[in-house]
Amino acid sequence: MLDPKLLRESPDLVRAAIAKKHLSVDVDAILALDADWRNQLQLVEALRGQQKAANTDMAKLPKGSPEFIAKVQEMTAVSAQAKEADVALKDVADRLKQALMTLPNIPHASVPEGRTPEENVVFSTWGSCEGLSPDAKAHWEIAGFEKLFDFARGAKVTGAGFPFYIGDGARIVRALLQFFIEEDGKAGYVEVNPPIFVNAASATATGQLPDKEGQMYEAVADGFYAVPTAEVPLTNFFRDEILDEAALPVKRCAYTPCFRREAGSYGKDVRGLNRLHQFDKVELLKWVHPSTSYAELDALRDDAENLLRLLGLPYRVLLMCGGDLGFSQAKKYDIEVWSAGQKRWLEVSSCSNFETFQARRAQIRFRGKDGKPELVHTINGSGLAVPRVLAALLENNLQADGRVKIPTALVPYFGKEYLTFA
RNA sequence: GGAGGGGUGGCAGAGUGGUCGAAUGCGCAUGAUUGGAAAUCAUGUGUUGGCGCAAGCCAACCGGGGGUUCGAAUCCCCCCCCCUCCGCCA
Numbered sequence: 001m002l003d004p005k006l007l008r009e010s011p012d013l014v015r016a017a018i019a020k021k022h023l024s025v026d027v028d029a030i031l032a033l034d035a036d037w038r039n040q041l042q043l044v045e046a047l048r049g050q051q052k053a054a055n056t057d058m059a060k061l062p063k064g065s066p067e068f069i070a071k072v073q074e075m076t077a078v079s080a081q082a083k084e085a086d087v088a089l090k091d092v093a094d095r096l097k098q099a100l101m102t103l104p105n106i107p108h109a110s111v112p113e114g115r116t117p118e119e120n121v122v123f124s125t126w127g128s129c130e131g132l133s134p135d136a137k138a139h140w141e142i143a144g145f146e147k148l149f150d151f152a153r154g155a156k157v158t159g160a161g162f163p164f165y166i167g168d169g170a171r172i173v174r175a176l177l178q179f180f181i182e183e184d185g186k187a188g189y190v191e192v193n194p195p196i197f198v199n200a201a202s203a204t205a206t207g208q209l210p211d212k213e214g215q216m217y218e219a220v221a222d223g224f225y226a227v228p229t230a231e232v233p234l235t236n237f238f239r240d241e242i243l244d245e246a247a248l249p250v251k252r253c254a255y256t257p258c259f260r261r262e263a264g265s266y267g268k269d270v271r272g273l274n275r276l277h278q279f280d281k282v283e284l285l286k287w288v289h290p291s292t293s294y295a296e297l298d299a300l301r302d303d304a305e306n307l308l309r310l311l312g313l314p315y316r317v318l319l320m321c322g323g324d325l326g327f328s329q330a331k332k333y334d335i336e337v338w339s340a341g342q343k344r345w346l347e348v349s350s351c352s353n354f355e356t357f358q359a360r361r362a363q364i365r366f367r368g369k370d371g372k373p374e375l376v377h378t379i380n381g382s383g384l385a386v387p388r389v390l391a392a393l394l395e396n397n398l399q400a401d402g403r404v405k406i407p408t409a410l411v412p413y414f415g416k417e418y419l420t421f422a
Numbered sequence: 423g424g425a426g427g428g429g430u431g432g433c434a435g436a437g438u439g440g441u442c443g444a445a446u447g448c449g450c451a452u453g454a455u456u457g458g459a460a461a462u463c464a465u466g467u468g469u470u471g472g473c474g475c476a477a478g479c480c481a482a483c484c485g486g487g488g489g490u491u492c493g494a495a496u497c498c499c500c501c502c503c504c505c506u507c508c509g510c511c512a
Contacts, residue, residue: 041471046481048480048482055441056440057441060440071492072493073492075492
């Protein structure tokens, strides 16, 4: 959510942001609504003031006195008026709030212009694809794949996109998770094991509700939502709290399974491990001082990149253009790993600075030097998502003998040097 | 799941219909005192929103939402959370 004052005082800044993100929002209508709201608010406050003053007077009058009775009669009318005005105020306030929710975050000046994903800028690349086999197989075509990654049984037991991981398949997932968490810990992120169901208030604070409701699995009886990412419980940890300025930046990481309905997606992009309804991911999250947030974003991105470097998996970093940035992000990098078999880049992390956009919704603040609470900036990104890293690992490291060579850094976690499909 | 007791400012804790944004204590800040500190004394000390160039003025907030009333921290209803006991259980 944007600061309503920003809209009021610099509507052109908001218009420019909408244009850069290639969205279409009627700013003038929201400004008009805001003016209505303020008028109505003043009316209500004037009436309340009247009631309050009368209340003080009446407290001093004898209960049954003629003056008292006259006051009651007078204030009955005011009370009715106040109630009516209050209903009208709530109505305008609701509509204004909803309208404000349609305003996207302001993109940072360093965000490139552009409308489509093709216009994202390649920010950096690491590693070489040359050593990789030109006729590498997509991971689902590797002989014995279904013995370790059983999608058919998963579909029987639950549904499509809920695979079983078996033997070395389960082992490699566990090894990757442990490796990620350990490395993230070395980079200064405190490990957190959060709830994987959240309530509606939490899902609203991070923006899953109301817009993306259809993307979450829901425990209807209790009003809980299965987390689509650890970002949700992690960010909400400090919801409605005021942090100590000296404690910033707060850096945390969390592993959770992630649940996404992925309604409407289909086609070859979703084959194998590319897109699942349940997958494992370690999320990195920082609550930072506004003055340092862009340096902290770059640092977080590098922390995520480092995991791929340690695994020896080639990747590139995209700087998202305005049109592909997303509604609530001020700046975003995507990290994509090279998948030798599919001959395409797979997104494994998306590192974003939300500035105060999330913090305002979630009311996460710190106390500044002058003693006044100020909103923090929030930054997050994956570090990393398992299935696509695993897909690249299987495809890139497949040996002629049908085994997969485990990267040196991962061997201590996996416990052996090769993964076998037997 | 059942029964009972609770949720008030940074913390503790009063307040059971009006003069209550809320006593008192602790904490914190500033000042006085002191060679310095402790102790003591004095003053101050929440958040949000609106109006205003500003000083400031006004309104809201006593777990959340609704209701009764001229008026609600206080009465009624619903929900959430915490504690105690019982049941169940990894």
